[in-house]
Amino acid sequence: MELTQTQAQAWLASFATTILDHKAELNELDTAIGDGDHGTNMTRGVTQIQTVLQTSLPDLSTLLKQVAFAFISKVGGASGPLYGTAFLDMSNAAKQQSAELADLIQTGAAGIQRRGQAQVGDKTMLDVWQPVAQALAANQLTSQKIDTYLQATRDLVAKKGRASYLEERSRGHLDPGAQSSDYLFQTLLTVI
Amino acid sequence: MKKFINQIEQIVPEMVQGLVQTSNGQLRCLEQTTAVIRNDPQFQNQTQVGLVSGGGSGHEPLHAGFVGDGMLSAAVCGEIFTSPTPDQIYAAINAVDQGQGVLLIVKNYSGDVMNFDMAREMAEADNHQVATVVVDDDIAIQDSEQGHRGVAGTVLVEKILGAAARAGYTLEQLQDLGQQVIKQTKTLAVALHAATVPGVGHPGFELADDELEFGVGIHNERGRNTEKLVTAHELAAKMLEQLQGEFTDFTQQHYAILVNGMGATPLMEQYIFANDVADILQQQGVAVDFWKVGNLVTSIDMTGISLTLLQLQAGWRDWLTADVTTLGW
Numbered sequence: 001m002e003l004t005q006t007q008a009q010a011w012l013a014s015f016a017t018t019i020l021d022h023k024a025e026l027n028e029l030d031t032a033i034g035d036g037d038h039g040t041n042m043t044r045g046v047t048q049i050q051t052v053l054q055t056s057l058p059d060l061s062t063l064l065k066q067v068a069f070a071f072i073s074k075v076g077g078a079s080g081p082l083y084g085t086a087f088l089d090m091s092n093a094a095k096q097q098s099a100e101l102a103d104l105i106q107t108g109a110a111g112i113q114r115r116g117q118a119q120v121g122d123k124t125m126l127d128v129w130q131p132v133a134q135a136l137a138a139n140q141l142t143s144q145k146i147d148t149y150l151q152a153t154r155d156l157v158a159k160k161g162r163a164s165y166l167e168e169r170s171r172g173h174l175d176p177g178a179q180s181s182d183y184l185f186q187t188l189l190t191v192i
Numbered sequence: 193m194k195k196f197i198n199q200i201e202q203i204v205p206e207m208v209q210g211l212v213q214t215s216n217g218q219l220r221c222l223e224q225t226t227a228v229i230r231n232d233p234q235f236q237n238q239t240q241v242g243l244v245s246g247g248g249s250g251h252e253p254l255h256a257g258f259v260g261d262g263m264l265s266a267a268v269c270g271e272i273f274t275s276p277t278p279d280q281i282y283a284a285i286n287a288v289d290q291g292q293g294v295l296l297i298v299k300n301y302s303g304d305v306m307n308f309d310m311a312r313e314m315a316e317a318d319n320h321q322v323a324t325v326v327v328d329d330d331i332a333i334q335d336s337e338q339g340h341r342g343v344a345g346t347v348l349v350e351k352i353l354g355a356a357a358r359a360g361y362t363l364e365q366l367q368d369l370g371q372q373v374i375k376q377t378k379t380l381a382v383a384l385h386a387a388t389v390p391g392v393g394h395p396g397f398e399l400a401d402d403e404l405e406f407g408v409g410i411h412n413e414r415g416r417n418t419e420k421l422v423t424a425h426e427l428a429a430k431m432l433e434q435l436q437g438e439f440t441d442f443t444q445q446h447y448a449i450l451v452n453g454m455g456a457t458p459l460m461e462q463y464i465f466a467n468d469v470a471d472i473l474q475q476q477g478v479a480v481d482f483w484k485v486g487n488l489v490t491s492i493d494m495t496g497i498s499l500t501l502l503q504l505q506a507g508w509r510d511w512l513t514a515d516v517t518t519l520g521w
Contacts (some may be wrong), residue, residue: 002307031389031396032394032414035248035272035274035412036273036389036412037272037391041274072279073277073278073279076277077248077274077275077303077307078275078302079303080277080303081278081303081306115306149211159337160302160338161302162302162409165333165409167416
């Protein structure tokens, strides 16, 4: 199925609200295995996305591009360039190829992999993005599945990002970027 | 949490404004950014390769406190413990490029590396000549896939490259010198108490009264392991032993040494620890040609101390002792 601009607007508005509601929780997850600011950083990004959503934009590609710029210019850290690259690549794909949802998410996952040089299993947001893209392609994505992908990061040892410096001690905690990605795809499910 | 702040969201912009306003005209802030650049008359009069560093805030005086004649041309201040964004880094590159190119000095953290890479891509698209050196002096994490972290040794890299840039080194020469210095810079840090990130409101981890965290980084992440507290002398001996293992022919060489407080460690204790380091090296007959002690690369209010050894090559000591006009060196 194709992602429409109207769906994308509803999706990202809902994502922004969800992140704002879970700011403290994301900070706590990040305090356990990172530097404690994933919620604060994502809040700056989604606040800018809310501003973007109030402007009138010509098409889906432009919307995705403005969302990418919000992440790149407001978030910082690792999540800014990672989410930013995902949405920038999705914007290009929507313009040049198609707005087929599964393809878009797969493009986003590939962008995250390219920017962060991570592999599936490294305990990063890619551990949610990649299986979500595959489930979407098979038309089998459910809320429960997304949570399963997220929960699977708990037992992984981090290989990328600041959590990787903890080595074995990173096990037993959810990855904060995987948690915010879980919110991204849970809210996507509510609009498609 | 008790802090001398107004609003959590305004910490970084207010800090940058305060730094600039009280710099006696030596610094200015690039409009619409939290990038701090040189404003001394010498900056316009004597052109050179631009040196831009930056990273998350919370490490003051690193990096903005090291902007000035003989050190950095500009520093980009990110949010607390968060890399600055590519548009801000790009603005700094654009502002300090005097036609001889710009060298980026980046600490090896995934966020910093990604944001500086994106900024370099933007600047190159606008025909700026940009090169990067990535500092990875921390030896606590040995087998991480993303390599060693960039920590306190960064300030020694900035000092040497700053003096060399002022002396007329080209972009290529600076990148080469930077890579050589980084290869010879090794750091290890310990903490007695974690820092409190203002947005979080409580210390990042808890330690008992008789515990210390060995091998911490500068972003409040836990260290390699939690150990029993020992005396300053025992700690100095243990840290030196691990650092020595990183160098070949350790006792035959000359060194610069940085004993660095991480925010809430009294200078009194830093001098005691430095004294122990000096005694042990003296007993080994190791030549120390340059010392620096103080709070140069902090981690907000972490009670911690780091020890950096830089194995000197010909001429490097002169770059370290060269005059500099900065707030922090």
